[in-house]
Amino acid sequence: MSEKPKVYITEQIWAEAVDWLQQYCDCTVWAGEGKAPREHLLQVLGNYDGLITTGSAVTIDEALLAAAPRLKLVSTISVGYNHFDLEAMRKAHVIGTHTPYVLDETVADLVMGLMLSVARRMPELDRLVKSGGWNSAAGEELFGIDVHHSTLGIIGMGRIGEAIARRAVDGFGMKLAYYNRSRRPELEERYGADYMQVEELLRQSDYVVLMIPLSDETKHFIRAEHFAMMKGSAIFINASRGATVDEEALIEALRSGQIRGAGLDVYEREPIARNNPLLGMSNVVALPHIGSATHRTRQDMMMLAARNAAAVLTGQGEAYIVKELQP
Numbered sequence: 001m002s003e004k005p006k007v008y009i010t011e012q013i014w015a016e017a018v019d020w021l022q023q024y025c026d027c028t029v030w031a032g033e034g035k036a037p038r039e040h041l042l043q044v045l046g047n048y049d050g051l052i053t054t055g056s057a058v059t060i061d062e063a064l065l066a067a068a069p070r071l072k073l074v075s076t077i078s079v080g081y082n083h084f085d086l087e088a089m090r091k092a093h094v095i096g097t098h099t100p101y102v103l104d105e106t107v108a109d110l111v112m113g114l115m116l117s118v119a120r121r122m123p124e125l126d127r128l129v130k131s132g133g134w135n136s137a138a139g140e141e142l143f144g145i146d147v148h149h150s151t152l153g154i155i156g157m158g159r160i161g162e163a164i165a166r167r168a169v170d171g172f173g174m175k176l177a178y179y180n181r182s183r184r185p186e187l188e189e190r191y192g193a194d195y196m197q198v199e200e201l202l203r204q205s206d207y208v209v210l211m212i213p214l215s216d217e218t219k220h221f222i223r224a225e226h227f228a229m230m231k232g233s234a235i236f237i238n239a240s241r242g243a244t245v246d247e248e249a250l251i252e253a254l255r256s257g258q259i260r261g262a263g264l265d266v267y268e269r270e271p272i273a274r275n276n277p278l279l280g281m282s283n284v285v286a287l288p289h290i291g292s293a294t295h296r297t298r299q300d301m302m303m304l305a306a307r308n309a310a311a312v313l314t315g316q317g318e319a320y321i322v323k324e325l326q327p
């Protein structure tokens with residue numbers, strides 16, 4: 001009987017996903033706290049055919065691949081794969097898979113939550129009430145701005161972008177603008193969305209949501225000149241990756257009142273430094289990269305990562321191979 005492929009998992013994941021994968025692969029799960037350190041992976045990966053990991057665990061680069069000559073697969077428990085060095089993986093003939101679709105609705109919920117929280121100043125008001133500062137009927141100094149029937153610009157109208165669009169148009173009656181490299185006529189028809197270039201989208205939108213993947217092409221996609229194009233009343237939301245925005249420029253735009261506020265789930269450095277000026281701004285709602293983090297969605301992502309591993313390593317079902325590495 002031939003041996004099962006060996007898979008290393010860089011952190012404790014949902015036991016049911018590991019149990020399922022054990023039918024096809026011989027799994028080893030990092031037994032320590034948190035995530036397996038890179039040094040440990042460099043030592044052990046030589047014995048494995050597959051790796052299941054997350055975006056924040058380890059960068060899949062040339063040095064790591066050199067230490068893992070048997071490796072055929074890296075299955076990330078995330079839809080974003082900017083931690084994959086695609087060129088190095090291509091050269092090493094390592095397939096990369098990810099977890100699209102299963103998290104779209106959950107991330108879209110969070111983005112709507114960020115828009116509402118910043119617009120209606122919920123964290124600020126929550127702090128006021130809990131600290132005993134609610135002494136009279138709320139006056140204008142506590143008012144916010146409307147989300148409903150305002151204009152939303154989505155940069156990166158993909159799977160998650162579309163889930164946001166549905167909520168915004170069907171639920172909140174928002175007018176929709178979007179930018180991608182390629183147009184999506186079916187969405188223009190379904191949501192009455194206007195396709196426009198980034199500059200025009202920024203000029204017209206009350207809310208700007210950034211949902212593009214991070215790549216060499218999209219690093220600092222939004223910079224100082226872009227904040228200068230936005231309305232002074234605009235709210236900027238980033239739930240993609242921190243480095244899609246020039247964070248210094250964002251800080252300056254918020255500080256100078258060039259834009260009204262921001263809702264952020266992602267940062268150039270994660271976890272964010274405690275002295276990052278964003279953390280001292282009352283017009284910023286800051287979350288800890290938690291877009292897909294509901295119990296159910298994370299379980300779905302882990303199971304999909306396990307299925308991806310089985311598919312690539314044993315031919316069991318179909319895998320979501322990242323598009324740049326598809327055969």
Ligand SMILES: NC(=O)C1=CN([C@@H]2O[C@H](COP(=O)(O)OP(=O)(O)OC[C@H]3O[C@@H](n4cnc5c(N)ncnc54)[C@H](OP(=O)(O)O)[C@@H]3O)[C@@H](O)[C@H]2O)C=CC1
Pocket residue numbers: 079080081100101103107155156157158159160161179180181182183211212213214217218239240241265266289290291292
């Ligand atoms: N905060 C969180 O917890 C989470 C964050 N994410 C982030 O969200 C990202 C998007 O996920 P998802 O919606 O599934 O991805 P998709 O690939 O479905 O959508 C991405 C969209 O961005 C557009 N895009 C890609 N590159 C460019 C570019 N250079 N210029 C303009 N538009 C571009 C694509 O259109 P086109 O190719 O036509 O340009 C596409 O419509 C992930 O890559 C990840 O980084 C995802 C999940 C959770």
Ligand SMILES: O=CC(=O)O
Pocket residue numbers: 055077078079080081103291292
């Ligand atoms: O950031 C999360 C992801 O799935 O990508």
